[in-house]
Amino acid sequence: MRKKLIAGNWKMNQTVTEAGHYFEKFKVKAREDVDLVFILPFTDIPVAKFFISRSSIGLGAQNMYPAESGAFTGEISPLMLKDLGCTYVICGHSERREILGESDEFIARKVKCALDHDITPILCVGETKDEHDAGKTEEKIETQVRAALEKIPTDKVSNVVIAYEPIWAIGSGAAATADEAEAVAKLIRQIVKNIAGKKVSDQVRILYGGSVNAGNINDFTGEKDIDGALVGGASLKPEEFISIYQKA
Numbered sequence: 704m705r706k707k708l709i710a711g712n713w714k715m716n717q718t719v720t721e722a723g724h725y726f727e728k729f730k731v732k733a734r735e736d737v738d739l740v741f742i743l744p745f746t747d748i749p750v751a752k753f754f755i756s757r758s759s760i761g762l763g764a765q766n767m768y769p770a771e772s773g774a775f776t777g778e779i780s781p782l783m784l785k786d787l788g789c790t791y792v793i794c795g796h797s798e799r800r801e802i803l804g805e806s807d808e809f810i811a812r813k814v815k816c817a818l819d820h821d822i823t824p825i826l827c828v829g830e831t832k833d834e835h836d837a838g839k840t841e842e843k844i845e846t847q848v849r850a851a852l853e854k855i856p857t858d859k860v861s862n863v864v865i866a867y868e869p870i871w872a873i874g875s876g877a878a879a880t881a882d883e884a885e886a887v888a889k890l891i892r893q894i895v896k897n898i899a900g901k902k903v904s905d906q907v908r909i910l911y912g913g914s915v916n917a918g919n920i921n922d923f924t925g926e927k928d929i930d931g932a933l934v935g936g937a938s939l940k941p942e943e944f945i946s947i948y949q950k951a
């Protein structure tokens with residue numbers, strides 16, 4: 704039985720002061736059956752840790768450089784994240800792929816490095832609007848999933864969380880339908896099965912992301928192959944994010 708996961712990705716939003724105000728308002732009743740994780744700007748992680756340290760809420764980062772230390776100006780290492788209390792890291796968000804030019808090969812190194820340091824990678828995959836309209840979704844997803852998972856030992860693949868985030872649905876207010884998201888989640892599970900076997904594919908958690916809110920979360924978590932959501936904009940509003948978590 705896979706445990707559901709609701710992860711809030713703040714992206715490049717909220718100063719330390721704003722994050723403090725947010726967590727003062729974030730009062731949630733924990734659920735045994737759903738993990739809740741905040742994926743924050745690096746600067747907000749210590750303040751979040753202060754507020755949630757006595758709860759079961761998890762912490763994660765939006766990026767990580769795949770090396771422990773060294774001459775990588777501006778980057779943050781897995782050791783630094785672990786020391787901050789992070790147990791999750793997003794690898795290959797489409798905004799980093801598209802705006803910062805991250806390649807499948809570089810993202811694969813991050814996923815492997817995170818696993819090597821017992822940090823759960825949340826691997827993001829998803830197609831552009833043009834690819835979607837041209838019927839190239841399956842091809843794109845297969846390429847991205849294979850590139851990230853094929854170099855990982857089979858027994859570690861189940862520790863990866865895979866988030867299907869169609870680029871056209873992110874921040875648009877127009878989420879994919881639950882049927883569309885489920886079809887791709889099912890495809891991802893099949894690809895994982897082909898790479899790592901049925902047992903692993905039954906264990907791996909697959910999220911949907913793209914304009915998730917308190918009104919549509921149920922549609923997604925009601926699907927067989929969708930185990931939760933990666934939430935952007937709606938995670939910036941404490942009441943709405945709490946509601947998403949409670950309805951998931």
Ligand SMILES: O=C(CO)COP(=O)(O)O
Pocket residue numbers: 712796868872873874875876912913914915933934935936937
């Ligand atoms: O990119 C996302 C989460 O990583 C989704 O963002 P929105 O929920 O704002 O569409």
